Amino acid sequence: MPPPAGGVARGSGRSFGLASRYPLVPITILMIVLVIPSFFADLIAPHDPYAASVPNRLEPPVFAGGTWEFPLGTDRLGRDILSRTIHGAKYALSISLVGIFLGTILGTAVGLAAGYFRGWTDRIVMRVVDVSFALPSILLALALAAAFGSSFEGVIFVVVFVLWSYFARQVRGEVLSLRERDFVARARVAGAGHGRIIFRHILPNVMNTVIVLATLQIGVVIILEASLSFLGIGIPRPTPAWGLLVADGRALVVSAWWVSLIPGLAILLTVLSVNLFGDWLRDRLDPKLRQR
Amino acid sequence: MSKFFLVRFSEAIVALWAITVIVFALTHLSGSPVDALLPDDATPEQAQMLIEEWGLDRPLLVQYFTFLGNVLQGDFGDSLKWRGQTAMGVVLDHLPATLQLGSFAVLIGVVVAVPLGVLAAARKNSAIDTSANVLALLGQSIPNFWLGIILVWLFGVTLGWLPTSGRGGFSHMILPAIAMSWFQIAALTRLTRSAMLDVLDAEYIKLARIKGLGERAVVWKHALRNAAIVPLTYFGVLAGSILTGSVVIETVFAWPGIGWLAIEAIRGRDYPVVQSVVVVFAVIYILANLLVDLLYAYVDPRIRR
């Protein structure tokens, strides 16, 4: 399981040139691979993603000797890989959105509190963050799966667990420096309450960082889901989640490579584009960069 | 200085304690070792005897304090799955394999990513920069188990250059270490590059050039020494991800380390071993981060006092 795009996002300051030059490319790929399939899977997919047909099992893709009936081949049970991959986009998107949303909210709230109030709040929060960093998330995931079975909610929980402490740490750092700035001091002198200072003056200033970081986590979450599926504790079958599809087809990597390759490519393209897009977004939103 | 370390140390102890509580609760929540270790056709009566023998019928709190008491005496209990060995003994048996693979992976990461990041920054928008960009993005876009399997097939079977799996000579380490460091290389390259870009704009870099220094000295001495602090911070994160990464990579490459052990232990509900793994891991994590703090002081003289 990869760590959150740790320093990747933070500090990585300037992105590679590719994204800033062609922001439309990643957006287009994301639309094609992730967004459109998520919303219109039923319209686009040629087959029911759950419909098995044993006589048609392990048909190769059309470019490797297969037929147009199953353009990207079939899996062990004769299910259409193209359709399953298209439907898989829904799960990639929903896990990412829900998991990142919750993790971001939690982490940002905690980070805001720690950075703003400092003192004991900060000490305690940062120790909890330390504990959660030192606790191997994968073991946590295994234990949880053993206790409650694996489920969509379980995967979300692990995602949130991995992300919150990371966001808490980043946001706290930003807040620590923000609260020393003039406009915060002015607000305080003007008699603004804590709530007002936090939400009116500090939060808007960390939002850009949070949005950029959150975008860059989409790739992390998709890869995390794949790792959990590899360990058999991801989204339960027969849901065609990408990670599960890749994990499930991995033993067939020689004879029926398409079973894992196609969903693997979907992951690759999505994560690649998300990162490019995130880079572009950072160039746009990071005030430090705007000066240049 | 000593006060600083005293505070750090006591905080680490508290963190470790909190971790034992969480892990204890989680492992016990996850089910009984009896179910995992007994054969399928074992009778309920046989299970009951074991439960009593292992004291699993006592209240959880009692079990926890017994465990804590033993731990304070350095005793993590006997393994339930590797019978005949202490839990900590099992973990320490497997630890060298993970440390070896993990440090080699970190080494590969540093040896590849830092120069790549430096070159990419030094020749911004050049071919090297673009390749580093592509490599970095690819590294973050492939699930590592899948990459591992593909490496096994390509280099182990099709080309036959390297052993497919298992622990043995140096050659056995190459594929798993690459698979393990792949993601890290990506992250580290990006980090190094951006840190270098920040530093290369600094006035002292201009001054170094004004002095008539060659680009090599400017980039690799003056810039890198100052940019190094950012990848160094990442080293702490890296240490944390070794165990996480090793769980998957060690399974694919049949590398008998603690990642593999952790899975086996948690599947076998071997509580003492799970607890030992987590404690050892937390200690490694804490030590690694302490080491990062020390390295900071070395890299940045401003922190030294």
Next chain:
Amino acid sequence: MSDSNRPVLEVENLHTVIATQRGTFDVVDQVSFRLEAGETLGIVGESGSGKSMTGLSLLGLVPKPAASVVGGRVLLDGEDLRSKSEAELRQVRGRKISMILQDPQTSLNPAFTIGNQLLEALQVHERDSRQSLRQRAIQALRQVRVAAPERRVHDYPHQMSGGMKQRVVGAIAISCAPRVIIADEPTTSLDVTIQAQYLKLLEDLQRETGLALIFITHDFGIVARICQHLLVMYAGRIVEAGPVREIFNRPSHPYTRALLASVPTVERKVDRLPSIEGQPPPLHDLPKGCRFAPRCGFAETRCHEAYPGHSAGRSGHPRHIVNCWRAEEI
């Protein structure tokens, strides 16, 4: 002025451009001047007028890959630096021509001791034993009046005050006894007393070594104090050039006059350039004619249509030159 001597530095039609997403623009254009040994040339102008870029262009150190020097000649002791390779240029930098940067807080590398950084400057150019180079480094510190230089070499930059750091930067600049030093606003970030001390130091050094100094600043007080010649730059071009006294007495360009208007006596220190109505034109949108025309109170039609050529300054001094259509009228 000793016209019989060949100038140390002679710059002809220096032309530097910068490439951006909107296109390629001139940042330094048609800049020519000459400098003789022991002489001090001031360059003044607002931020973005190209004065710093001119300094960097001389050294061939414009920020790459965006900027590049595309034309002109830079003759240092008769050798054209523009025709030299990067490797040859490195031989010249630091040894024959050096530079002092604006901010002492950031011009020294925080990761190395100052002794190390001084020594490095020497090692690049001098083949001598480490021991004797060390002595020369200490000597350079002594020259810039750093007390107890033997001990100070072991200090890191963060252990020194701002003024002290700027002295160290100066020591690095003079360590190889260059012919020319470009000082880019070296005193801006120092407080007033330290500033005076530093200027005195530069003057002393110049007297001791006979080096030529290019002093980039926006402070006419400093110009009046240490410079013999002056270039006034606006939007990448020289608008007026000549001996300091002549320009101060008879400023011929409206821009120079506006600058000087807020400096009633040469004795008064001014931190910032006096405000002039309007903003300098952005690089991507330079006026077709005189670049100052949009802000100029004297501008007439021709000013907006074509760039004025050289004409003699009002002082009548042979080296006093001004680029203004109406120089003689106003």
Next chain:
Amino acid sequence: MAHHALNLSARLAGSTAIGVMALALLTAASDAAAVERVTIVMDPSAAQTNRAWATGGAFDLDAVYQRLIGNDPETGEYDSSGLAESWEANEDFTTWIFRLKPEAEWHNDWGPVTSADVAHSYEIQTGPDTLATGVASLRGGTAEIIDDHTISFHFDEPKMDFDFANAGRGSMYIYSKAQFDAEGVEGYDNEPAGTGHFRFVEREPGRVLLETVQDHWSGTTPDFNELELRFTLEPATKLAMLLSGEADISVIPRELLGDATGSGMEVVTSEQPSKQVVVMPDGLYMKEGDPAFNPGLPWTDVRIREAMNRALNRDEIVEALYDGEAEPLVRYGMHETHEGYVPELAERFEAEYGFDPERATQLLEEAGYPDAFEEPVIPIVSTVSPGSPEYPTMAELIQVYFDSVGFQTEIIEMDWASLGALGRGREAYVIHPVQNAPIRPSNVALTNTFLEEGSTYHGYEDDALTAIVEKMAATIDPKAREDLMREAFTYAFENYTDMPMVSLHHPVAVNPEAIVTWQYPGVTSNGLSHWHLIDTVE
């Protein structure tokens, strides 16, 4: 400097390449000689220990230790290839006598095998901390040493399957008392001495190394010097090890056997079927007054159970899950080599269990679920059990069949242990696969499957069947037992107590350049045994 760094990595790569080439040369050189070491790669056993009683049956040192009773390598029947040359029970099966082979001796000079060793082994294997399989069949006896090579066990009740507990599937491995007296149990942990054809050399994480005992007391000696067991979970990796020559024998899932043979490997299978697989409609605690009885379970209705069976296309299942390499299964626990075999059931199977989705839908309607099945949802467990990599796919396939006749289903992912916990808590209200591995004697299978005190993975209990099976267990007369078994199997068949799937041989893939053949009957829990019969290329 930049170039320097690149050079460094280039040099690193270079030296690695040289190392690899040297390694290849070395292996090539050793290939010329006869096979020195046989390497087998398989799944890690559930418990990695030298103590057989701490394992559920898949014991890493099966090649080192022996049991009292052996199995014929071809038929799997009990024979005298173990440590006992003969054994017998009295008429009411309360006393068993074993006569040991006088020539049998321990590795590492721990002397000859004696009755004291057997008595000692019985004691440690039946202790309270034993995880051993079928320990209920062992417990309750007192050992009496008659002489050095004769020992008897006395029981209060008839112990009809004591021979089973002492043969291939049992875990009554014989340990040395002399070693125990000298070194304690730590001796077993550090330097275990057995009596088999292979001597323990070392155990490392992920690997066990054994060496051949030259001039073994049995008179036969394998034709290779070392046996290495490597433990790997990932199927693709196990196949890769075989194809790259790192392993000579690989225990891989059936779906990869084709990849192996396609690359020049060969497949060796057990002589006999080694397991039966069924899908169990669990949680049927239907005995009168059982508090765990859940009337809300749809499959308490026999029509629903028949509908489930009718929904399955077994030909497709064999094709999709077993690459066509499986025999149909008629009745779980019943096998023609064991007692109580009812041949007619095979003839009735097609008519009563055959694939008939229409009949299934109709049965659903009759059972009160017309127009498909809204509530409740039927939970199908997808699980990973060692040696059964097909279970998750099976769950998906069953779901497809069930859905197509009108059941409402969901797949629940659960690890094997959690499923066991459900059974132990008597709340296994789920559908899940389970296997009978190896195929046990009918009486063991029946008591295990249908009695409340049987295995936690089975959950069909009703008064009528319980009565038959309990009566059978208490009956000594062979004819009467036979009849009761037949009655039990027929009753179970007619009541659709489960969904029979397949009967399987145990295949391994071997490298023909190293291995000629390997004869093993498939009578142990992981299917492998008779390691000394691995025949290598000369």
